[in-house]
Amino acid sequence: MARSKITEKLLAAKQAKGITFEDLEKIVGRDETWIASVIYRQASADLEEATKIVTALGLSESMAEPLTIPPLKGSLEPTIPTDPLIYRFYEIMQVYGMPLKAVIHEKFGDGIMSAIDFTLEVEKVEDPKGDRVQVSMCGKFLPYKKW
Amino acid sequence: MARSKITEKLLAAKQAKGITFEDLEKIVGRDETWIASVIYRQASADLEEATKIVTALGLSESMAEPLTIPPLKGSLEPTIPTDPLIYRFYEIMQVYGMPLKAVIHEKFGDGIMSAIDFTLEVEKVEDPKGDRVQVSMCGKFLPYKKW
Amino acid sequence: MARSKITEKLLAAKQAKGITFEDLEKIVGRDETWIASVIYRQASADLEEATKIVTALGLSESMAEPLTIPPLKGSLEPTIPTDPLIYRFYEIMQVYGMPLKAVIHEKFGDGIMSAIDFTLEVEKVEDPKGDRVQVSMCGKFLPYKKW
């Protein structure tokens, strides 16, 4: 993913200020993963949220407006991501995609989990055998419409 | 994913018997998504678990052993899945992959969420505005080893 | 798209009986494109609808049940379709995708047109300079959820 110049500036400011996504969560009142998505130009904020983000990062308010425009989303550069952390999510879909499909259809009928009316959260679960990453996805079930 | 003949037989038996993955969860004592993964030959059971599954489906015990062999995993046929339900997980990785990476690194340092020491659960969250699909992934954080 | 055996049988019966999709629309009380989607195993019917379809085609009622199972959707064989009729829809997306995105975002904000809560109709518009194909797509607008 070629980071846009906006993303570059925001990340550089964040690094310089030493602010974490968790800090931003408290300031903006939205989940840190969503805020990271705004910064990576995968989600769009409203002007108030955007202003809070850029102000917290010590940037001029004029940088807020671009964060409100619906971005061209996606486009990790290689079709199949090569970064190991991101690849694991591709692998999960390759390995568990069909079982997930079967279980969801059995529970809900024909339709999908929305990736739009959708939330995504990350938590650290401490564990003496090694901490665990808990990723929670929650999307509205959309049944196929008949017509 | 060209379903193997074993998967075909197990699914046909399951359909004929009218047993759900949830029923199997109660019988086998394992999560229904994992059981579905065994049936789709993406995970391997031990002989006791495999026998419980095939027996519950009314099949001969000789069908249990193949479920214990580590399978060749993955390989949904098109590289990028075209089934809308499965595609949404690819989209989530395309859109939210970089933000997830940023948040996980911030919380844990350099490393990944394991997709092997990993659990995956699906739940139905009832909601008057439309039920929601809750997918919970929980994988051990593996820090990059230095040497 | 390797037509499944079920699709093969239904299409052969339809051809033999000389029934059109429009005839099926009257019998089933659903749009002909949706019915074609059921026959091509891209949509799932309920048992009553499925029974009407197979009966109209002169087939045994036992063929109705498979039409009620959520199918593995998509998967035209080449990633970019080579059939000229189908390719034109790929071309429309390639050429008009960005303008459409801009207009939809301007009218609705950040979000998408659902392809699930969605209808698709085809009509013949007679025209002395050459009849026209009218394709109408109508999908619910799904705004991106923030969290």
Place this chain on the structure above:
Amino acid sequence: MARSKITEKLLAAKQAKGITFEDLEKIVGRDETWIASVIYRQASADLEEATKIVTALGLSESMAEPLTIPPLKGSLEPTIPTDPLIYRFYEIMQVYGMPLKAVIHEKFGDGIMSAIDFTLEVEKVEDPKGDRVQVSMCGKFLPYKKW
């Protein structure tokens, strides 16, 4: 789609002026989606239309001429688009391509819907359960010539 510099300038001017595609529709006397296509360099205008567009955006008339040159069309960067809004049109073709083909051939015989002698309109359909996006495509039917 790497936006050409021309497109960049036009979009920046449009954003700065606060003009919508709908406003341009009224000024130019052409549909807003077509105008968006000209701005994204997917369609070519005549000099009068082009001049109206650039003038409305507050730009110098010398910017009109490039909009009259037949562009190199298409080329969204990834072969399969990753932007969720645009992807849905790819999904529609994957899922409904064969049914559409069957219905169109039945209604018209062997041939295609032209994507050249073609119009494309977007409308907002208000709906208490959630507004809907209505996309209307209308292309001349072109029967295969025999020779």
Place this chain on the structure above:
Amino acid sequence: MARSKITEKLLAAKQAKGITFEDLEKIVGRDETWIASVIYRQASADLEEATKIVTALGLSESMAEPLTIPPLKGSLEPTIPTDPLIYRFYEIMQVYGMPLKAVIHEKFGDGIMSAIDFTLEVEKVEDPKGDRVQVSMCGKFLPYKKW
């Protein structure tokens, strides 16, 4: 291109009977390349034409009807053909595509050469330095519609 069984049968009969495409041209009253396209299931004939073809090949009339159904066209197996004769047409498009585009736009304006309202003929041009293959393509110019 996996030859369909129909194509296999027709080609085998043609080989056995020792009939050339040129002979078929005289019998059917259509160009030999078009007839070859019908036999390869890339074009559809009407019942009279189809009957002439199968009869000339010494096959039963019941084989005529399948030749009248609009086929799923295209799909040479590798996306970029490896057969040297067919590849040369891909090469011509790669090398001369942009110059052709420039010349056609200059002569006709923005639009395309139809590949549907289109004829394709092959002739042998005798030449003492080595015979030449003359391929003539003639398609209707379709100007882009504005709306």
Place this chain on the structure above:
Amino acid sequence: MARSKITEKLLAAKQAKGITFEDLEKIVGRDETWIASVIYRQASADLEEATKIVTALGLSESMAEPLTIPPLKGSLEPTIPTDPLIYRFYEIMQVYGMPLKAVIHEKFGDGIMSAIDFTLEVEKVEDPKGDRVQVSMCGKFLPYKKW
């Protein structure tokens, strides 16, 4: 096809001067499509031809020499072109490739039509039902050598 800087300059000069490829054909004494191929750096001219071209475009003679160097040919950017005009030639190969192969082999034996000892011409055929684009390809037949 990322146009080389040379091509950019030549096309800009051509546009500024208002010279057509047909004008160049008269000046250079070569077919306009071939001249367009030289300008797009897909063919190489000799110094005399190159000088005529750059002079006609009002450019300095020093620009002639680069047009005499054998270029790296081909490389339209997407493997399968997305520009509709160029795509049609890909479609023709996909749909008519096998029939063409069959007819050429029948007329000439095993071998190919050369794309090197080859000419390519475009003509406008006026037609009251809509003008037609006539593309004539003529390549030497090369029989496979045995050894």
Place this chain on the structure above:
Amino acid sequence: MARSKITEKLLAAKQAKGITFEDLEKIVGRDETWIASVIYRQASADLEEATKIVTALGLSESMAEPLTIPPLKGSLEPTIPTDPLIYRFYEIMQVYGMPLKAVIHEKFGDGIMSAIDFTLEVEKVEDPKGDRVQVSMCGKFLPYKKW
């Protein structure tokens, strides 16, 4: 490369009879690599050559005719071959393609080495440090035609 059934039979007969390609070279009076190409259905023989081949392999003469039909050539299954021996030829083209192009153009001007009017021979060069494989390709130079 999915070996055709013909190729399978010829290779099985060759293995059973213990005949080498070199033996066939003596019997047929053609180079062993060309004969191997006929057996792999990449080249077509005349009836006399084909009869010599099948007779030498102890097969019925009726197997000769298929070897005279121009085959659909190429199509190693993966686009980039994975077999190490064959891959090395791909690697040679990747690494030495541009230098070869430069040297050939310098020696011959703009054009190509024909892969049709072409011979290919393999020889064993004994060497105390390890025998060497000598592959000799010799193709007619085809200069680009101007028109």
Place this chain on the structure above:
Amino acid sequence: MARSKITEKLLAAKQAKGITFEDLEKIVGRDETWIASVIYRQASADLEEATKIVTALGLSESMAEPLTIPPLKGSLEPTIPTDPLIYRFYEIMQVYGMPLKAVIHEKFGDGIMSAIDFTLEVEKVEDPKGDRVQVSMCGKFLPYKKW
């Protein structure tokens, strides 16, 4: 192949000086194809050879050192080359790859022709029917090691 800046400079100097690869062969005492490979950064020279090359091209000696560093080899830009001269080598591998493999295995056993302990030469073979390009590849046979 995006030519590196070093290659660009060397080729420009060579063009300006009017030196051929054959001239360089005499000066450096290595084959011209190998020298071309060094210039295209596909092979690495030692400092003496590199100095001879850059000096012969009239460049400063400081340009010699970069030619001694093992380069990142390969990477013609499109996976399958579109330049007709280079493509022919891909075609040769597609068409003659399997026959070559069969002949080499028969002569040498299981193993490969090295593309590293390997030489590549080009010669012009004059011929009244048209000069021929002779490409000679000679690589050490490497038998598969057992362990």
Place this chain on the structure above:
Amino acid sequence: MARSKITEKLLAAKQAKGITFEDLEKIVGRDETWIASVIYRQASADLEEATKIVTALGLSESMAEPLTIPPLKGSLEPTIPTDPLIYRFYEIMQVYGMPLKAVIHEKFGDGIMSAIDFTLEVEKVEDPKGDRVQVSMCGKFLPYKKW
């Protein structure tokens, strides 16, 4: 990797007999990974080794000969493997490929590690924090030949 029928039979016999690769190592006197490679038809044995393998698996000696023929190697079905165990080796090459290249060139000069004159061993390294897989690759360094 579509397992050949030979591989299928050998693996089934091995499973039925309950013999491990380690047992075969003792019987054949070759490393177990190499033996597994013979069984998967990626390496070829001599007749004596092959006979030991098939005999140990309780199969008829006539199954030994096919194991002596140089196989068409490689061709895991998806270009990028989706099986998690195999994928990790692709990931290692993606992540560590360039560093490895740099270190090897520094130690050895320009050349490669042979994958032909090559051995590959797997060992289990017991470790209280979790056992480790030790994969040892050892290939002859092949310096690039100059000519």
Place this chain on the structure above:
Amino acid sequence: MARSKITEKLLAAKQAKGITFEDLEKIVGRDETWIASVIYRQASADLEEATKIVTALGLSESMAEPLTIPPLKGSLEPTIPTDPLIYRFYEIMQVYGMPLKAVIHEKFGDGIMSAIDFTLEVEKVEDPKGDRVQVSMCGKFLPYKKW
């Protein structure tokens, strides 16, 4: 792999100083391959290690911090690497991937070798018949978790 600017600077400094990876190993107290991975931005160091590296290369300490940020890993430019040295590791996976999988599963059960909790070392093994490259990979075995 487009080398980042940081990598470019570090490598240039290393070349200018004439320091080897082995020298760095002694200075930093970490394996040279791991250090090369840090320099190629595939691994992240802590600040102390990073400072040692940049200081050893004679660079300012401010260059150390970027080396501590978890990088976007992978992304060799072509999906299948064309550099011969790197390709051999892809070939090893293609040819020996399935046998490795079989041997590892037999030794350890269902699971994978971690590429994260993983070390990679290169050694030169002197050998009179030609030195050998010894690559040792050692990763923790991760058994698939059941849930």
